[in-house]
Amino acid sequence: MTECVIFDMDGVLFDSERLYARAWRQLGAALGLQDIDNAIKYCVGRNGGDIRAYLLSKxxxxxxxxxxALDLRKAFLDxxxxEGLPLKPGVVALLDWLRGRGCRLALATSSGKNSAAGNLEGAGLTKYFSAVVTGDMLVHGKPAPDxxxxxxxxxxxxxxxxxAVEDSPNGVRSAHAAGLRTILVPDMVEITEEIEKLAYKKFDSLIEVKAYFEKNLI
Structure with a gap:
């Protein structure tokens, strides 16, 4: 039996990427920034340090x-x-099922420690995870395997x-490079053939992921 499942957070557990995209567009419009949609696409799944470096280069x-970054976080929290921070369909049922089968679960998110802790606590999900690794704990974020x-x-x-359960190209690259069996559940970013080849399995929702595990984890 596979001993653990490691989840990304934004776009996998929470339907948060769309809210972040709205915050990006609001702030970008206020500042008169160009090419915001491509900036959003590049930054999905990356940690704060990588995003700041990208913004300076762009x-x-x-x-x-x-x-x-501070204003973006404020706009997102507003x-x-x-409106609330919605969970993705099937999250609780999947986490309950995995924990009930003795699987150990971890979170690997590019978001910061405070953000991750607040989101998990607010949704009552903290109890499911034996380990939480956040983007501000590392020098090299996704797509690096660290x-x-x-x-x-x-x-x-x-x-x-x-x-690993991931939604973004950067996340898939990270998990695959680390040697995990990577399940892709696409969210906002278009998935290329390259990324599909890196994924072990691809599903449309966590409901389908649970159905797969029910047949393949004993």
Whole structure:
């Protein structure tokens, strides 16, 4: 039996990528930034340090990347406070089923520690995860394999004994490079043939992921 399953957070557990995209567009429009949609596409799945470096390369060394990150987070939280942060369909049923079968679960998210903790606690999901690895714990974020290797280390499980559940190209590249069996559940970013080939399995929802595990995890 595979001993653990490691989940991404945004776009996998929470339907948050669309809210972040709205926050990006609101802030980008206010600042008169060009090519925001491509910036969003590039940054999905990356940690804060990588995003700030990208913004400086795209909009110039004088761009206030740190302030942009703070304002982006505020815009996102304003949306969440007004509308809530919805879970993806099937999240709780899948986590309950896996935990009931003795699987150890971990989170590997490019979001920061405070953001991840707040989201998990707010949704009542903290209890499911034996380990949480966040983007601010690492120098090299996704698509580098470091975050998944650290999650496996914290679980005491070799990558070959783990599944990863990811939604973005950067996440799939990261998990695949670390040696995990990567299940792709696409969210916002268009999936290329290259990324599909890296994925072990591809499903349209976590409901389908649960059905797969029910047949393949004994």
């Amino acid at each position: 909009y110039g060394e004088d761009f206030q990347a740190e302030q942009f 949306i969440v406070r007004a 975050i998944y290797l650290l999650a496996c280390e914290k679980l005491g499980t070799p990558p070959q004994s783990c599944y």
